[in-house]
Amino acid sequence: MTNVETTDGLDTVERAVKTADEAQPYAELGLKTDEYERIHEILKRRPTQAELAMYSIMWSEHCSYKSSRVHLRKFAEKNPSSPHMLAGIGENAGVIAVSDELAVSFKVESHNHPSFVEPHQGAATGVGGIVRDILAMGARPVAIMDPLRFGAADHPDTARVLPGVVEGISHYGNCLGLPNIGGEVVFDPCYQGNPLVNALCVGVLPTKRLQNMAASGVGNVVVLLGAKTGRDGIGGVSVLASATFDEDAAESRPSVQVGDPFTEKLLIESCLELFDAGLVTGVQDLGGAGLTCALSETAAAAKLGMHVDLERVPLREASMEPHEVLASESQERMLLIVEPRVLPEVLEVARKWGVLATAIGEVTDSGRLVIDWHGETVVDCPPASLADEGPVYERPMREPADAALVAVDRAETLPRPATGDELRATVLRLLGSPNLCDRHWVTEQYDHLVRGNTVLAQPEDAGVLRLDENTGMGIAISTDGNGRYAKLDPYTGAQLALAEAYRNVAVTGATPIAVTDCLNFGSPEDPEVMWQFARAVEGLAEGCSQLGIPVTGGNVSFYNQTGMEAIHPTPVVGVLGVLDDVNRRVGMGLGTDGDILIQLGA
Amino acid sequence: MARVVVDVMLKPEILDPQGEAVVNALPRLGVAGVSGVRIGKRIELEFSDDLDEATVLERANEAADKLLANPVIETYTLRVETPHAVNAESA
Amino acid sequence: MARVVVDVMLKPEILDPQGEAVVNALPRLGVAGVSGVRIGKRIELEFSDDLDEATVLERANEAADKLLANPVIETYTLRVETPHAVNAESA
Amino acid sequence: MSARIGVVTFPGSLDDVDTHRAIARAGGTPVPLWHDDSALRGVAAIVLPGGFSYGDYLRCGAIARFSAVMETIVEVAAEGMPILGICNGFQVLCESHLLPGALVRNKHRRYRIGHQPLAMSNDSAWTSGYESGQRAVIPVKHGEGCYVADEATLDELESSGRVVARYLDGNPNGSMRDIAGIRNAAGNVVGMMPHPEHAIDPLTGSSSDGLTIFSSVLKQLGVGTR
């Protein structure tokens, strides 16, 4: 099929060579001049529109970790070596062996900004995204958790954001059949314009089902599985709209993604069936950067090449242009690499589950990612230049100007209740605080029972899941974080978050074995924020090293700030522990009449 | 009694998972030839009698704008409906 | 392309908690004078071009009858919609 | 050999895994049935489990009703095979007109989960193991569990003893006459919003009060009702 309207004026590689001097809106796409020049060096010509879109996405803070990378290395450096770690930082999610046969994958991620714009869909697609990360490791997702931060409880905007976020998490998680086994709800005015919606997913896999993202095996087929591709979340690249689009059309390009948990559920079941049947060579979820990220990462990981016929991608809107297809953040999609001989079986499993599956390309030995659109090449680049060789910055750092002030305000100097009445007033104030109130209104909207393995959930300190019905073996997970502590001292604050999650897991009777973290900060371009970030990472890395448990993965969320006002630095830490027998777990309530209470520790 | 009908639909470029599910189901019930389904809301607002049409429309518009539709993903249209003639609507 | 709009509303005797909630919320948003709200569905069915109006209506009716509305709690009306004239509907 | 009890998996079914476990725990043999396959694989009873079949889009249970397996289920239900619909399964049974009435959005408009006290009746294939009026604590978790029917239907259900479970100590969804579950006239088809499959072990649920649902039907099948 040739579509004259779209091929007309198509910015092909051939055209890019001929029109070397054509001005391109790289700055609007968030690329710096030197970054744009580097793209020229890599390609030895100007990028096509589609390539420009891809580099701008992959080299963004969100995908390239350009500001955080130098600091995150500390995790790997300090991590205690663990024979149980089957996959770690650099993979979609960490994987830890918990027995000879079973492994657990878990990770926490943020969906902060989208949840402010459209709370329900933002939070829902946040859950969907982290679930696909876990699925991509070969694990069956078995539970979720949701650490949340909102502005002041009585602020009108909180009344808009909080119910929407909770409803989004509730709807998506419940509809996927994933028990919600914990989370946090914290109110603080610093999150007013930047609520934090972090979502953690944990999955279980037989060790031998561990999957790999590499698009290996020349001649293997690249299959796109799941929902059709629409103009979801392509707001960022809309400056590339060709002249065939009028202004109205450009305006109507949504930056909001709508989730379809039903499709995600079918995607999970079909992927697991494919993994179990051994039909999958490589797999990658489509997340924030859509096909751009999945194609370049899978190709780069195999150090081979890939050829894609992009017009084969099933579209929701026929008029989409190649850069839009590449940038689309449509949800509920996975990329599979399969051998040609098993393709019919793969398509059959997808059909059985009612999931769309389309062969869109193949693995080549060219070392290049080549993408055609109706027979004309619109992308031809080294995949690693997109996936692994993005810019890395050593951003300037400076201790916050108010650090001294903050430090002076010590606990000892604060007024304390001296009389019984004052004490009473203090207790009443504490009890009246939204941060200590009952979380029932939130948690009763979450299914914690589905799948029938939840041993502890809200309001317990940690969620506990049974993994093996015969032996009773299970896991415990807790997420914690305290932005106020981290604001006072990011290094210690991060360690306190770790210590709290660690204790919460330990008190259930579990042995903590691994860590994931979501680092929510303001703008990395602010040296004070960057300092907070670096200190938090150091603190966390050092803390993990002392406790002897590795960081297995996580996520960085920068730019949580309104104008000059950044949120409190908020590292959220998730700790995973193992219980030999969940029948022996310890809950948090008092036992029976006459039990003795003992205080341990400081 | 004046009635205003507010139709709220997802913007055309926004995914409508509900509509997708229905479109896929219809052939199974033997209904062929449906190429697309979009599902939105039909909201009927009843106003007290003493308000004139202009006021009623204005208030309905305000209600739609503030509460009934989510401008990030939805659009709405509204019209006064003649009572007792549900099937003969006009703008 | 022929489009049929199916409006599905809860029967009057069935409680509509969403409608109730909207009625109660409107005064707080400063919208006065709304005495009742009912929230139903507006379902747009797109048919392929080659079908004539009678066929399209018949199929839409079948879809509504079998699937789109539940006769225990809902009623429906349907109409063919003239394209490009969303606000000028007639039966 | 223990009785084979089918558990239907629709696209979007979720509590099917739990239902398998509950049947096995009660001493039966759970048999997976697939929505798209009308074969019943020699089962003697069938459970339609909870979940969000077809995403609960349009109306809960509306699309699932048109699956291949439901056609057969409607037939065997008429012949007296015990059929249980839990939550979404209840919604499917109502949409299929195997049970009267409908389940609409909770009065408070939210999905809510809780450990719900119920009064059970004992005259159906699935509840015969309870004492009449026995109190059982079984979880509810749904957004659309408010049972509605016209007055005549409600009166008929009550007068013929077809309300098999009623909410105690507070109605979680606004259902008419506190109805949590009903049966058909013959007593073989039962629908209930509460999830007995989540009340089979105090370790992972509120109680083991739900196990009686599954043991009831096994006992009935054991004495050769069918």
Ligand SMILES: Nc1ncnc2c1ncn2[C@@H]1O[C@H](COP(=O)(O)OP(=O)(O)O)[C@@H](O)[C@H]1O
């Ligand atoms: N705060 C962090 N701590 C540890 N690892 C991190 C952190 N942030 C990101 N990572 C790791 O860096 C890699 C890239 O992260 P990310 O881009 O979020 O993965 P994905 O490709 O799944 O989106 C992942 O392996 C992730 O676990």
